[in-house]
Every structure is written in structure tokens, then in C-alpha cells.
Amino acid sequence: MALRFYNTLTQRIEEFTPAHDNVVRMYTCGPTVWNFAHIGNLRTFTFVDILRRWLHARGYQLDHVMNITDVDDRIIQQALAAGKSLDEFTEVYTAAFLEDSAALRLERPEHLVRATRHIQEMAAAIQKLSEKSYTYQSEGSIYFRIAKFPEYGKLSHADFSGIRAGARVDTDRYEKDNARDFALWKAPKEGEPSWDTVIGRGRPGWHIECSVMAMKYLGETLDIHAGGVDLTFPHHENEIAQSEALTGKPFSRFWLHCEHLILSGEVMSKSLGNFLTLRDLLGQGFHPEAVRFMLASVPYRKKLNFTMDSMRSAEQAVERLRNFKLRLDTEKFSEGVNESLLESTRQALSRFDEALDDDLNTAEALAAAFELVREANSAMDAGEFHAANTQPANEFLARFDTVFDVLRPTGKETGIGDAEIEALIAERNQARQSKNFARSDEIRGQLHGLGVILEDTKEGTRWKRR
């Protein structure tokens, strides 16, 4: 079956192909750089990465824009409190975000764009919306009038026609005609950053940046727009309203939303104070690949229940896969081929592909991988894994790793080179021969301290870094 995704817009699973040629035009909402990203944020970015990689594996080229929101209320507030300029302040967290992304092996989008570098374009877009009478001014700010956009609500599937301010909507705070109207442009305030533009001095509202930057780099209709579920409303709904009011064309054909990461029964969030950063986990000794595995292993439309156990579990699971790879690379297999295993390998591959085609079912894809690992291990144990089975197995792992990318350990400065390790192992084996177990255990312990783990097998000692 073909590649298909659940589209929030239609609430259905739909077959996906790009609208034009072979290029997928995709926009995903990136971080607001006012703090470190927590692993809930990173889950969404990992989902985007898996999406990218799978589209790529399926033969598509990518033209992907991710924004960095570097101006909004929280940022301004924090920067002010820190006594820093907006740029000085956001630079720190932008760099941190890029570091985290690199640690998690998230592919870099073709365009990583910053809101503050597109202020004039936003102003121009707002001006155009005003010319089309989609806006009104109030106390120096400019609002989008949703009553002018009848399709408002089509993404979140809510009916906003019977307009009534909800009990929890603070109607006093803004001078708005309708509680759901949203700010396109905010009046300048003393001590806050603002820009001079064709529509006057001020700063942009949150939603306009995505519409403007998406269309600037990708055109009026995107193939895919993705982000976290909590952005569905109002952010993405507002993006649709603005963009489609502007162009009269559908803003995006597909809308994909990643579910939340849950910690102790609640959504991980800064405001609840129950958040963990990647740095926290790495500080506890977890490997970045294990974090990546943990985040990728639960299909994106399911809530991910985070526990320290799930972290340890991920760590072990990655190790199991690597051990298999190590065996494949180091053991000597007799000539010939195990036909039945060859067939299993083929089946594992098609099961893997089919799973990811099915709205990125990563759990199912992993099951295909682990089942093959077990079968191949059993064959190896029984001496029924033959030389000609090596390449197909390696090809499977290569396919697996183009998406999951966890097999290669993140290089650490262990302070010991391969040759040195080999030499110590040779010395240890001599010591073992002469029953000098004190010395052999000493070497084992020494290497262990350097993150090198020895495995004594029938075929001799092999080692791996951990």
C-alpha cells in the first residue's frame, strides 16, 4: 500500500503524494527560544525528523522550512528581566536548540528561518489583509476579524459561528470585536522591541510569522504542515485564516499533529513545572541515541508515556540492536546461504516499509526489526547463518537506520584508541592463558572504566564501546 498519513483537516487517513513533481513542500513549527527545549518539545521535532527521513526514503526530495520564533511575549519578558537585547537573549537558546537537535540526530531543515528576520514581509502581508478588509484596528493594534472568514474552525472542527465569549476567555484584556479574533500586529510599548514598517511601528502577533515565512519559501499551498497537537488551535487555525484570506488558496494539503509526551499523567510543560530537558537525561547518563529511540518508538499520534523505566528500556533496546550489528560484523560465517532466513529478511523489510507507510507506525516497524534480530541470532547460534545471509541482513539494518539512526554510538572521548584497546586485549588473553586471572581482571576493569566492554566468546574476545 502507498504512503499515507492522518490528515487533521479531513480527520482521515489519506494517501500522500506531493502536489508538484517529486518535491515535498513542508513547513513545521519550530521552537520558541525563550528557554531550553524539554523532551516533550523534542518529541515533536523527532517526529518531524522521522517524517523527513521516511519521505526521503520513499524517494521524495524535501523542501522543508522550520521557523524559530524569536519574538513573543515570553521572550520579551525574559529578555527584559535578563537585561539583554532580544537577539542576545534568543541567541543562547537558539544555539541550545541546535545542539539538542544535533545530539538527537535531527536532520537540519532546508530552511531554518527566524521571525525577526521577516518583520517587513509580515507587515506587508498584514497591509494586504487590511486592504481586503479582513482586519480592524483597536488601540493601535491590528486584529484579524474571523467573522470575515467563514471557514474558520475547519481544522479544529469547532463551530465558532454562534459567537459567544467562552467563560475562560479574558474579554477585558483586549479590545476585540470577537473573543476569537487574534492580533496580527501589536502596538508598540515603551521598553519593548518594535519595528518601523509600512503599517507603522509595532511588533507582529504570533501567528503571522508562520504564514508569511511558509509562503515566502514554499509557495501559496504547502504539501504538509506539521507541529504539536496543541498548536492545532488556535495557532494553525489562525494560520489558515490569514493565509487563505490572503491567497484564496488552500494553505496546506496535509496537516499532521504530534501528540503530547506525558509525565506522571500530565502533559510535560513549562508552566506546570514538570519538565525534563535533554541535558537532564544526558546528565543522568543516558545516551542521546537512547533518547532518540524512546521518542521515536511510540507512534506520533499516541501520547507518549514517559518514565525513567522507558528510558532504561530504550537504552537496552538500542544495545540489543547494536549487539546484533556487532555480531554481523565480527563473526565468521560458513559459506552458503540460509534460504529460509533470506526469506525472513525480505519479509522483515517489507513489513518495516509497510509499517512506516502506514502513517509512520514506528512501533510496528521496530517489531519487524526485533523479530528479524531474534531469528538471525538463533540461526547464528545454531550455525545456520551463512555468509550469503550477511549482506541482506546488513541491508535491512541500513534501511532501519536511515530512519531510526541509533546504531552508531555517539563518539565520546574515552581517551583510548582502538589499537591500544586491541593491545590490552591481547595482553589480557595471554594472562588468561597463563591463568594470571588477577592481571586479566585488572585489564578488564581498566577497559570497563574507559567505557570499553569485553565479550569473551567461543571465537575469542570482541569489544565495544559504550
Place this chain on the structure above:
RNA sequence: GGCGCGGUAGCCAAGUGGUAAGGCAGAGGUCUGCAAAACCUUUAUUCGGGGGUUCGAUUCCCCCCCGCGCCUCCA
């Protein structure tokens, strides 16, 4: 109240109208100088509860219970 998601073994978690994937942990075993590491085997008569449809439901329908999210800044 509106919209949406979910409740499957100790934990995480797939899945299908035809009799429960996978990972971790646990138990047993193989290997080993001892270990470690690794590998293998094993672990839910049962899928929140109650009805219904069906030859057959965890999977479809109805009701109920529980948890969560969005509806306000939020990945």
C-alpha cells in the same frame, strides 16, 4: 458544555471480525577460570465494565466507569 485522544501482561506498547506483535524487567538455560557481556527459551484462556450484532469481538454498535488534551500562551 463543545471538539479530540486513550484505557491491552510488572512497566512501555502494536494489532486485527477468526482466536493477542515487539521492547524492558522477571524466571530458566547456553557460554565462561569466575564473572561480565551476549544469545536462546519462557511470561496475558485474555484486551476498563455491562449489554447487543455475529457461527465467532479485544477488534463493529449502545450504555457506563476512569484518565488525558485542546477550547487561554504552550510541541
